[in-house]
Amino acid sequence: MTKGVLLFCFDTADTKYHSILERCVRLVKKNLKLPITVVTNFETFKRMKPMGFINYKFIEPELGNTKSGKEWNNVDRHMAYELSPYDTTLVKDIDYFCFTDNLLQFLDTDYDFLVPDTAYDLSGRNTFDQRRWSMIPMVWATVLVFKKNHKVKKIFETVKYIKQYYSYFNDMYRVYSKNLRNDYLFAMALQQINGFTGYDKLPLALPTLPPDCEVLKITDTGLAWKHDDKISYVENQDVHVLNKELSNV
Amino acid sequence: MDFRELKKQSDLSYDIAVAKRNALEKANARLVVVYNEHIFRADSETINLVKTLSEVSTVPFYVLDSNNNPVEISDPKEFLQILVQRNQEAISSYHQMSKTFEKKK
Numbered sequence: 001m002t003k004g005v006l007l008f009c010f011d012t013a014d015t016k017y018h019s020i021l022e023r024c025v026r027l028v029k030k031n032l033k034l035p036i037t038v039v040t041n042f043e044t045f046k047r048m049k050p051m052g053f054i055n056y057k058f059i060e061p062e063l064g065n066t067k068s069g070k071e072w073n074n075v076d077r078h079m080a081y082e083l084s085p086y087d088t089t090l091v092k093d094i095d096y097f098c099f100t101d102n103l104l105q106f107l108d109t110d111y112d113f114l115v116p117d118t119a120y121d122l123s124g125r126n127t128f129d130q131r132r133w134s135m136i137p138m139v140w141a142t143v144l145v146f147k148k149n150h151k152v153k154k155i156f157e158t159v160k161y162i163k164q165y166y167s168y169f170n171d172m173y174r175v176y177s178k179n180l181r182n183d184y185l186f187a188m189a190l191q192q193i194n195g196f197t198g199y200d201k202l203p204l205a206l207p208t209l210p211p212d213c214e215v216l217k218i219t220d221t222g223l224a225w226k227h228d229d230k231i232s233y234v235e236n237q238d239v240h241v242l243n244k245e246l247s248n249v
Numbered sequence: 250m251d252f253r254e255l256k257k258q259s260d261l262s263y264d265i266a267v268a269k270r271n272a273l274e275k276a277n278a279r280l281v282v283v284y285n286e287h288i289f290r291a292d293s294e295t296i297n298l299v300k301t302l303s304e305v306s307t308v309p310f311y312v313l314d315s316n317n318n319p320v321e322i323s324d325p326k327e328f329l330q331i332l333v334q335r336n337q338e339a340i341s342s343y344h345q346m347s348k349t350f351e352k353k354k
Binding site for chain 1: 263264268274278279288318
């Protein structure tokens with residue numbers, strides 16, 4: 001049984017995602033010690049520094065999605081099942097930094113598909129109370145763990161179906177944001193494929209820094225950020241960073 | 250009364266409270282442990298349940314994991330050891346962080 005990490009990375013006109021990837025890969029190698037496959041395009045690949053042994057899968061990202069008016073190439077996550085070369089895969093956003101090995105153990109469970117449904121605001125403001133923004137409880141597709149089997153294949157087929165008719169489903173579930181978010185895409189698919197009942201979740205609240213927190217420094221053990229003229233830091237704790245200026249730190 | 254001093258103290262208290270919450274959340278994340286292909290929280294409730302069942306029940310016994318799925322426990326001693334080890338790793342780290350907050354007050 002093979003296990004590994006699948007990462008998606010596409011530079012945009014505004015953000016050098018490849019430099020975020022370089023930090024992400026270093027931490028995955030240090031703390032998870034798993035094989036890594038990066039899904040990217042040639043344009044982004046050419047800008048990456050050598051990162052040691054990594055598998056690459058080249059695709060052209062589907063364009064058209066935006067976030068805060070900027071290009072946002074995030075809509076290829078539905079292809080994770082086909083693109084992963086592993087029997088058990090950890091898919092995570094490249095801006096989720098593994099300062100611990102906490103995620104590693106979830107690749108050794110009996111579960112076919114796991115996703116967290118809560119995030120924790122490290123700035124102390126509880127800004128991720130998502131229930132106000134839709135009629136469906138959101139999941140955080142920032143981190144997914146899945147096995148390759150018949151059931152999971154059906155989950156991803158449902159994800160593809162909902163993606164195809166996303167504006168319809170987005171209206172039906174009264175999702176406030178009109179752009180495509182994997183968090184809602186997977187939440188809808190999991191609800192539909194599980195017969196509108198519950199589904200198994202990762203019992204983790206993803207430690208997350210909201211977009212208005214400016215990252216000042218990242219080391220191999222943690223990071224420091226500034227918000228409202230206050231500087232805070234965490235060490236030896238995983239962090240999902242939403243401020244993409246991070247690529248310039 | 251110096252309002253600037255009061256605001257400074259208030260800001261400091263807020264910063265400490267947020268840092269303490271983050272440290273507690275870090276401990277909570279570390280309490281999650283996989284055993285026998287199932288996910289558990291190595292908290293006082295799980296530890297007490299496993300300890301009690303290992304004393305008054307026959308082996309194997311059954312507990313619920315974090316998604317309320319039943320799991321057979323055939324080696325309670327090993328399971329309890331893992332739970333206690335993870336619990337103390339997480340809480341002692343939180344304790345160390347708490348000491349640094351005390352100094353800042």
